[in-house]
Amino acid sequence: MLKIIFGEVENAVYHPPTYFDNRYEDQWITDPLSVAMIKDIDKSDVVSTHLIQSPVLGPISTKEISGGVKTLILMAFDKSGRIFNASSCGDNCAKWIIEIGKKKDLTINLHHVMDFHSVPIFDAVMLNSDVTIHSYGEYLEEALKIKER
């Protein structure tokens, strides 16, 4: 289940891309989920654990993938119990956050109202108000009522 908390929270990582660079595990990169996310967001191919083929930059290291994808990979695989700031993710990451939230209990932190309109129907718990939402419209209405950012 996806849980969303707005504003400052304990145990949150404000800039997940930096955390990723220092903490990622090699096996995360070649997992089919990471391969699909890197292909979709970065338009890049995972060649091996340490090599990504980018259409713009050519062969790049894993540390050069986008901040959004780094944050998604942490959300999917990190087991430290930390909460990652999804405001590091563009709106093109929204569908993947929801996908990851379907597979595991995932709590994300937001400092802005992320635009989930590309996924009209999804379930999430808004932790600031303890309200469960079932669609983008319900999410937006609830998010606009919450003062924390």
Add this chain to the structure above:
Amino acid sequence: MKGKYRIVVQNNKLRYELDIRRNITIIRGDSATGKTKLIQLLEQAASLGEGSGVEVFCERPCRTLGGNDWDLILPNIHGQIIFLDEENRFVKSQEFADAAKNSDNYFVIITREDLPNLPYSADEIYGIHTSGKYHDLKRTYNELYHIYSSNEVSGNEKPEIVVVEDSNSGYEFFQAVCGECGITCISAGGKSNLKAIAEKQSKDSVLLIADGAAIGSEMNELYQLMYYKPTVKCYLPESFEWLILKSGIIDGRSIQDILHHPEDFIESQKYFSWERFFTALLVQYTQGLFLKYSKKRLNEAYLHGKIKSAILSVMEGVNLV
């Protein structure tokens, strides 16, 4: 600092072209568009110069700012264009807003956060997109695009309710105009109340009128609200005072010249956002005239037939009468 600056940043694979014309510019948008890469290139150029292999072309020095000692460094930088990446959470602090207000630099901030402490324009919120290969076919060419297009935010249907951000002269003007046309007019009493008031309205069409020059921090949420509730539209002129100046009822050539390229006249250290400049300009040019302007209370002369019509005619895409 004032003026418009073209910035070109390139290495042998990437080229960025940006035009910056206000003290605060925001870059946000989808992941993997090259925002962080732009910062990395600027950092390398600033620390290693030509030896970095990065070329930066701009009339003004361009540099990055970050880390815990930003407040020690910033007071010593003058007349530069400063780029801040999203990892710097200090950009949302009041301390940074105060420092930016007193600074004679321009700031380009990469963030998806709303930054309500900073009065930035809806027009200066950009994304980066790739527009293809540069003519040497090796470089990918990246440029800025407006995230919020004016066509999408305004509407030309006659609204049933008008919500005005302002509570002073601007509100009094629209209240009088709407009263004559059978439209309900509400003052939001500030930009942060616009969403809540718009969301409550059950009428078919609601038009929000706000100062575009400083509404930037509300745009992400307003834009989503308009997508979800298509009956809500926005009209975002620079400010009410800008509408009056633009209408041509005061002076003539000199004001229109200023409005044509205001960035060349607005000293950022004196006017943190452009609507303050337009207010000062209007007050200055109407001093001693029958159209003497006061922000606190509307001079009724602005409601006289031809004058009122001239102001309304500036509002392209808005139909109040």
